[in-house]
Amino acid sequence: MAFVSLTRLRIRSIRFLPRFVVHTLASLRQVKKAPGFLVGALLPDRSWTFWTLTAWESQESMRAYIVSGSHKEAMRHLLEWCDEASVAHWDQPDSTLPAWLEADRRMRESGRPSKVLHPSPHHADLSYRTPRVTGGGTIHRA
Template structure:
């Protein structure tokens, strides 16, 4: 069994990108060291939109990661940086990452918008453009080689 977590964030202005990029590097380091992390990937979509896909041994592992360290410090900043943010989770039988089309399908069908201070017109309905599904970068646990 694996717990899958997908997030989609759209940054509302280029002025937030330098600090967002720095926080992303910090959270990636935390992710790679996190207990229970199986693997995942990052997808740089269009128009300052970024997706993450992470797989965990269980939901408890993901929550321990989410509520600690660099990730915990970055989350409140997204309220002001993003005009769209959403998340979807599910459990699947294996630890093989789904493709990005499946992640998009699940986000639209089962996902929920996250709280943002400056929502776009499409934020609540998750009526975003179809994501670019190529060019994702893998995230591997520390010590796991390609």
């Protein structure tokens, strides 16, 4: 059994992008070594939108990761940097990650918006554009 976490973040201004990238790279280094991390994927979408999809041994291992280290530091900024943010979680039989369009379907059906200080009109109801699913990459354990 694997616990899957899906996030979608849209950066509201290009001025936040350089710092977002720095925090993303630090969080990537952290996740690759995180206890319980199995596999992940990143998808850069249009309009400074970024998706993450990760599989974990348990919900507890994922939660331990998000509340520590570089990821915890990055999360402090997302309220201000993002105008759209959402998350979805589910259990599945194995750690095989779904295709991005399947992940998008799951986000729309069972995801929830995260708190942001400057929400776009699409934030609360997850009525964003279908993601562009090319150009993503896989994250493997270190």
